[in-house]
Amino acid sequence: MLLSLIFAGSSLARPTVTHARQETITVTANTVNVRMGPGLAYDTMAQLKKGDKITVITQKNSWYQVRLSSDKIGWVASWLLKNTEISSATNTEGTINTANVLAKENPADDSDTLGTLQQNATVTVVYEKTGWSQILFKKTVAWVKSAYITEKKTSDNTTENIQPTVDSSIKSLTLHDDNVKLRSSPSIGGHIKATLSKKSQLTYLATAGDWYRVQTKDGKTGYVANWTATPSTSNKPVTTNANDLAEATIVLDAGHGGNDSGALSQKKTYEKTFTLQIVKKVAAKLRQGGAHVVLTRKSDKYVGLSPRPALAKKVHADAFISIHLDSSPENNQASGTTTYYYGKSKDKPLANALNKQLDHLPLDNRGVEFGNFLVLRDNKQPAVLLELGYINDSNDYKHIHSSSYQTEIANDIYKGLTRYFK
Ligand SMILES: [Zn+2]
Known part of the structure; x- marks a missing residue:
């Protein structure tokens, strides 16, 4: 049960024969929170500091389950551990080979017993030392004598069939650390074509699952893991600091798409x-701040209403922001921006935080209102819908199609979220 939970939905949770103990990594950010579960909503249980050593056990919703040097297990936003491309594929699976094996709190016979493991039970080994194996056990960890575990040999390295897509808002990528591997395919099993150094600037070509297809300055193409690189809309290097927004997963929802064109301007x-x-401007701004940003659509394609809140739930979004433009029955009848929420306790604080910043826009701020929209009503995550001007008002339209107005929106949402997550 625990195993199925851990491996579900993780495209990288492909056990290999590599041992966990060889994959200790060092934290390079100044501080990183360790949480009780894979998301910002879980309590912080510890804080990692620069130089701390951890081991990655598995991955879920772009969060890593990690083992701390104190033997405790917690979760860290994967995009903040930017010093490595190591993935969840570092733990070993095994089978209990003896009847009634005791699971101990510490690696010692006289330690407290946490439970009993039946013969043939499958276990995930996250660490080994002096004849003892640390395993995942009842949502935490326990120690079992290594002799009672038979390791499974897993065959690996069938490259997953991931269709690359192009995110036109990304122009370049900056690597966070040394020794990032440029691989021939979007998987940790991919052949290594080059080893790249920290702050390398790469040209973005496409996205394939958790990997970017890139070109190096000397013309080599290949894939780098997305947790080793920060995307940028310009060619300037990006620096990120760990803060609460950087730990957040944000779903941005560009209203309408494809056959559904939404409202029409006078033009x-x-x-x-x-x-x-x-949405692309907002995404770029939030990513520069370190946040994990997911889009409901990246191109002019039709997406129904229900998949939008469903995506927010799937990625455990800390905020869902739907972007729309208003329209009045007749041209030039109404003007300004409106911030909509549905749930008073779930959504309104987010609506208030964002709306406050929208005062910087050149259009009238019509305030925060209750809105019975499906993307809000069916949303399990904190959600807002922003109407960012009347598309059929000629003055509003002048702003709506201007780059400076769109940039100001991105800055305002960034500031609003920064305050909201404080
Ligand atoms: Zn709309």
């Missing part, structure tokens, strides 16, 4: 075009 341009432009 017969579509709402769907501008919502996507705005």
